[in-house]
Amino acid sequence: MAMTITEKILAAHAGKDRVEPGELISAKLDIVLANDITAPVAIKEFDKIGVPGVFDKDKVVLVPDHFTPNKDIASAEQAKMLRDFAKKHELTNYFEVGRMGIEHCLLPEAGIVGPGDVIIGADSHTCTYGALGAFATGVGSTDAAAGMASGEAWFKVPEAIKFVYNGELSKWVGGKDLILHTIGDIGVDGALYQSMEFTGEAIRNLSMDGRFTMANMAIEAGGKNGIIEADQTTIDYVEGRAQRPYKVYKSDEDAKYARVIEYDCSQIEPTVAFPHLPENTRPISEVGTVEIDQAVIGSCTNGRIEDLRLAAEVFKGHKVHKNVRAVVFPGTQQIYKQAMAEGLFDIFIDANVAVSTPTCGPCLGGHMGILAKGERSIATTNRNFVGRMGHPESEVYLSNPAIAAASAILGRIGSPEEVE
Amino acid sequence: MDFQGRTWKFGADVDTDAIIPARYLNTSDPAELAKHVMEDADPEFPNKVKEGDIIVADKNFGCGSSREHAPICIKAAGVSCVIAKSFARIFYRNAINIGLPIFESVEAGEKIQEGDVVKVDVNTGLITNVTRNEQYQATPFPAFMQQLINAGGLINYVREKVNKGGV
Numbered sequence: 001m002a003m004t005i006t007e008k009i010l011a012a013h014a015g016k017d018r019v020e021p022g023e024l025i026s027a028k029l030d031i032v033l034a035n036d037i038t039a040p041v042a043i044k045e046f047d048k049i050g051v052p053g054v055f056d057k058d059k060v061v062l063v064p065d066h067f068t069p070n071k072d073i074a075s076a077e078q079a080k081m082l083r084d085f086a087k088k089h090e091l092t093n094y095f096e097v098g099r100m101g102i103e104h105c106l107l108p109e110a111g112i113v114g115p116g117d118v119i120i121g122a123d124s125h126t127c128t129y130g131a132l133g134a135f136a137t138g139v140g141s142t143d144a145a146a147g148m149a150s151g152e153a154w155f156k157v158p159e160a161i162k163f164v165y166n167g168e169l170s171k172w173v174g175g176k177d178l179i180l181h182t183i184g185d186i187g188v189d190g191a192l193y194q195s196m197e198f199t200g201e202a203i204r205n206l207s208m209d210g211r212f213t214m215a216n217m218a219i220e221a222g223g224k225n226g227i228i229e230a231d232q233t234t235i236d237y238v239e240g241r242a243q244r245p246y247k248v249y250k251s252d253e254d255a256k257y258a259r260v261i262e263y264d265c266s267q268i269e270p271t272v273a274f275p276h277l278p279e280n281t282r283p284i285s286e287v288g289t290v291e292i293d294q295a296v297i298g299s300c301t302n303g304r305i306e307d308l309r310l311a312a313e314v315f316k317g318h319k320v321h322k323n324v325r326a327v328v329f330p331g332t333q334q335i336y337k338q339a340m341a342e343g344l345f346d347i348f349i350d351a352n353v354a355v356s357t358p359t360c361g362p363c364l365g366g367h368m369g370i371l372a373k374g375e376r377s378i379a380t381t382n383r384n385f386v387g388r389m390g391h392p393e394s395e396v397y398l399s400n401p402a403i404a405a406a407s408a409i410l411g412r413i414g415s416p417e418e419v420e
Numbered sequence: 421m422d423f424q425g426r427t428w429k430f431g432a433d434v435d436t437d438a439i440i441p442a443r444y445l446n447t448s449d450p451a452e453l454a455k456h457v458m459e460d461a462d463p464e465f466p467n468k469v470k471e472g473d474i475i476v477a478d479k480n481f482g483c484g485s486s487r488e489h490a491p492i493c494i495k496a497a498g499v500s501c502v503i504a505k506s507f508a509r510i511f512y513r514n515a516i517n518i519g520l521p522i523f524e525s526v527e528a529g530e531k532i533q534e535g536d537v538v539k540v541d542v543n544t545g546l547i548t549n550v551t552r553n554e555q556y557q558a559t560p561f562p563a564f565m566q567q568l569i570n571a572g573g574l575i576n577y578v579r580e581k582v583n584k585g586g587v
Contacts, residue, residue: 024564040448041488049579074446124486124510140488140514146578188433189480193509224509364442385437387460
């Protein structure tokens with residue numbers, strides 16, 4: 001019986017030869033993740049279960065990244081709960097400020113997640129790790145608590161949608177544009193409860209950073225997971241990082257899909273999602289005049305080295321528009337160091353761009369770039385819901401890093417082609 | 421068991437940032453979170469909602485973040501249950517895990533008007549619109565999920581399993 005990559009990984013972790021969509025299974029977990037917003041609730045629930053310790057001290061990962069470095073006393077108290085829990089349970093993978101990064105940039109970089117894994121995380125963008133050919137999905141704190149105690153979670157095996165990306169990408173088009181285009185096509189619940197399998201020539205030619213961006217936003221189409229089969233690009237990335245043995249799974253050619261959707265990538269322009277849903281997409285040529293007050297470049301979606309290089313390429317020799325403040329958030333300390341070594345920070349700072357330590361900060365309206373009433377931001381982040389980056393009457397427009405940088409220079413949403 | 425209460429109606433794709441904005445997530449205290457329930461969808465909602473009221477919404481309720489604070493603050497605000505045409509996946513899971521009753525019904529999401537008084541039979545999922553004298557049937561839960569609900573949520577379920585030496 002033919003299976004998709006997601007079905008194969010779930011079957012292997014449920015101790016079964018095969019599984020079918022709709023089937024309820026209990027699967028062994030390779031990693032359970034939580035952050036400084038979700039772990040406090042998970043820790044309280046974990047304590048209610050009454051087990052002496054976590055199922056595996058190497059496999060429970062805590063990353064305080066949302067309100068850190070702590071923005072106020074209340075968030076400091078929350079982060080302290082993680083620190084105390086990590087000490088008490090001798091967790092190997094607790095990442096303090098200075099060692100931490102944005103969780104979904106950090107875990108792949110540190111080799112904590114790899115191909116063939118089953119990962120749950122109390123953060124909806126846990127689906128990012130699907131880019132490695134793993135099954136990774138976001139859950140709530142209670143699911144994370146149960147996973148931390150038992151090393152297992154229940155899942156309904158999802159149906160899958162196969163997305164085939166054909167052709168070559170145009171200049172300034174990347175993983176962000178492919179995924180925004182896809183969400184614009186199928187809608188914010190277009191893949192509800194389903195697996196999104198990204199395939200095709202354009203995906204094979206996409207770098208790991210671009211693949212992470214795509215899998216990251218599967219949740220914005222309602223997807224249970226986004227997944228890309230591991231290939232040589234994946235292996236090259238994983239080798240030398242992986243902390244555990246990994247396994248490459250591939251979909252059978254005759255695997256069953258609920259839908260197959262094909263795109264001609266040569267027709268996809270840089271894409272911008274207008275407020276207040278990621279599905280409200282427009283190609284850059286149809287954006288019109290949208291003046292901005294802020295540009296945010298970074299996040300678990302676009303805070304990797306390639307994203308920063310792309311932004312720097314556009315900023316080089318230019319200044320941020322006088323009406324705009326621009327902030328760059330590298331995803332991890334390693335990315336920060338690399339960007340510094342490559343001279344990207346000189347370019348940013350000369351362009352009047354502020355460079356921050358890694359944090360989720362403004363993406364969720366936490367800190368470090370909150371919008372006032374009526375203000376607009378272009379952002380390389382993943383959500384543009386009402387009030388997402390600050391005041392309920394502010395607006396967020398989502399784009400790739402090149403468009404965000406060009407917009408910061410122009411003072412309005414625009415393309416690098418328009419930058420003189 | 422039945423719930424009966426006044427309904428408050430919301431549109432499609434109500435996201436978890438609208439249910440509980442991240443600016444309030446520096447605490448996980450349910451009573452504190454409840455003061456801001458649904459604030460970015462309707463700023464007056466925290467003042468208007470009463471114990472036993474019912475939220476009714478269009479499709480994809482609770483999309484976005486995995487924050488369990490969303491169903492927690494709805495429950496802590498006294499809302500007895502949520503009825504929607506469909507729920508986003510993580511919200512659905514979280515609601516069941518923490519014991520916030522939810523019911524999926526396209527017809528109910530369509531026909532119930534704000535202010536209608538509605539009765540919900542928790543065991544059968546039969547929704548009676550007392551105001552309009554109509555009935556709608558919610559999608560039944562799979563058996564395993566019904567087990568979780570009967571156990572009073574995931575933690576109770578796992579605790580029972582642990583005590584039986586199942587883990």
